[in-house]
Amino acid sequence: MxxxxxxxxxxxxxxxxxxxxxxxxxxxxxxxxxxxxxxxxxxxxxxxxxxxxxxxxxxxxxxxxxxxxxxxxxxxxxxxxxxxxxxxxxxxxxxxxxxxxxxxxxxxxxxxxxxxxxxxxxxxxxxxxxxxxxxxxxxxxxxxxxxxxxxxxxxxxxxxxxxxxxxxxxxxxxxxxxxxxxxxxxxxxxxxxxxxxxxxxxxxxxxxxxxxxxxxxxxxxxxxxxxxxxxxxxxxxxxxxxxxxEFMKLRAQRLSPVVHGDHVTGGHRDVSATDLTEDAFLGERFSPQRFAVGLRVPHCHHVIAEKRDGARPVWFYGLTDRSWACVLFRDGDTARVWQSGPRRIWDEAEAAYRWWENERKPEYGRFGLTVTGAGQTAWLDTPDRSWPV
Missing domain, CATH: 3.40.50.150 (Vaccinia Virus protein VP39)
Incomplete structure (x- = not known):
């Protein structure tokens, strides 16, 4: 033909x-x-x-x-x-x-x-x-x-x-x-x-x-x-x-595999809890809060693990140091949190979610990007409300 x-x-x-x-x-x-x-x-x-x-x-x-x-x-x-x-x-x-x-x-x-x-x-x-x-x-x-x-x-x-x-x-x-x-x-x-x-x-x-x-x-x-x-x-x-x-990434900008064992060792870790729920924090696959948290928590990669017996761990890895965090969401119970390293990555992620919530849960179209010779900044609603990304 x-x-x-x-x-x-x-x-x-x-x-x-x-x-x-x-x-x-x-x-x-x-x-x-x-x-x-x-x-x-x-x-x-x-x-x-x-x-x-x-x-x-x-x-x-x-x-x-x-x-x-x-x-x-x-x-x-x-x-x-x-x-x-x-x-x-x-x-x-x-x-x-x-x-x-x-x-x-x-x-x-x-x-x-x-x-x-x-x-x-x-x-x-x-x-x-x-x-x-x-x-x-x-x-x-x-x-x-x-x-x-x-x-x-x-x-x-x-x-x-x-x-x-x-x-x-x-x-x-x-x-x-x-x-x-x-x-x-x-x-x-x-x-x-x-x-x-x-x-x-x-x-x-x-x-x-x-x-x-x-x-x-x-x-x-x-x-x-x-x-x-x-x-x-x-x-x-x-x-x-x-x-x-969701696209395959430009080859020059692919993220190198994050090795769990390089971050999570037997060292000191802080243990706490959060009243955030799995549904609120994660939403659906393309929910805007995931995008918003990514904009506000730099140099971090998160992995959503499979849910088993009503429990789902979400891992956070620092990309410039060995900081890590894990929040364990469990159906009908308060989520537990573990953090370790120079950063408190879960605290950053929760603060980013609360910011998104306080801004009336903006959808994608309220966010924008500006590129100059000095770098790139994200913004909410107008370019004068920007931060580096």
Missing amino acids: PAHAHQDRPGHTELGRVLMSGGALPSDWAPSFAAVPRSAFLPELMWPFDIETGTSVPVSRSDDPATWYEYADADVPVVTQWDDGQHTGTEPGQVPTSSASMPSVVFRMLRDLDAHPGDRVLEVGTGTGWNAALLAHRTGAQNVVTIEVDRTVAERARTTLERFGTAVRVIHGDGYAGHPEDAPYDRIIATAGVRHIPFTWVAQTRPGGLIVVPWGTHYGNGDCVARLAVAPDGQSASGAFTGPV
């Missing part, structure tokens, strides 16, 4: 209907969705996320084309590479390192980007090439540059884009440095989660241009889409967050 015929499949049409009815696909992006199907950019063997089982499953187009296309036309993320390409075989690997994002996430970020015909766009994180092809359909292929850190992924995307007939320029390189050769850009979009936005992206975007990027803290793996407008003098970019997402 020719690449351009994929969009005629009933599943692709139905996906478009679902995305539009759910508000993810803006009407002005509908022509690009129709002309550039995700199925044209997915590999022969892929690992879509199965919602029912909560796992990634191997699907081969040659072995089971019906299931392959069903997932290609579904609003689910699809892993296309494991373990930085060291993985072999059909079963999932250890760590997903390249993927095709959920179509609903893709088009929400493209809506935030607000790219128009003729706009020059830099994409950081080529992946399969689908997002670059959508941008090319919208703005003109000659106006899109996409950069990918993994050579194999870059070469595969370049081949796929050429086969599809979209002459997007694919660069193999580290997108953290941007791509100054083709700057300035009207828009920059990143398709990997970042923990620090480099000022080079601001410098390579024209005044008034937009940067759209999944941003978060090392507190957790979640991200939130930041939509930043570059100031008239080009010396800063600032804007509010638009909603929660």
Whole structure:
């Protein structure tokens, strides 16, 4: 089947209907969705996320084309590479390192980007090439540059884009440095989660241009889409967050594995209690209080352990020292707390939650981010209520 015929499949049409009815696909992006199907950019063997089982499953187009296309036309993320390409075989690997994002996430970020015909766009994180092809359909292929850190992924995307007939320029390189050769850009979009936005992206975007990027803290793996407008003098970019997402992280900013035994030793620890409940403190997976606590508790990573016999431990690890804390939530009982090290990390986390509560439990859209040559600051409601992150 020719690449351009994929969009005629009933599943692709139905996906478009679902995305539009759910508000993810803006009407002005509908022509690009129709002309550039995700199925044209997915590999022969892929690992879509199965919602029912909560796992990634191997699907081969040659072995089971019906299931392959069903997932290609579904609003689910699809892993296309494991373990930085060291993985072999059909079963999932250890760590997903390249993927095709959920179509609903893709088009929400493209809506935030607000790219128009003729706009020059830099994409950081080529992946399969689908997002670059959508941008090319919208703005003109000659106006899109996409950069990918993994050579194999870059070469595969370049081949796929050429086969599809979209002459997007694919660069193999580290997108953290941007791509100054083709700057300035009207828009920059990143398709990997970042923990620090480099000022080079601001410098390579024209005044008034937009940067759209999944941003978060090392507190957790979640991200939130930041939509930043570059100031008239080009010396800063600032804007509010638009909603929660979760992306694979930019390789230059991956968090090294936190080794529990390096922090939790047999040394002195303080024992206390808290009247905070599990439901209040954790909420749901994408609840805004998790994001807020991460903004207010720097250099900290937390791990939510599995719940057993009505008890759930949540661990907190300092990233600049060996401080640690654990709060044990237990159904129907007061939570106990253990802390050790130079910091009292649970005290910081509880104070951050209480701050969020006192500020009327702000949702994501009340928070924002500003990036300058001196660093980045988060803020609540207005940039003058900011703190470094």
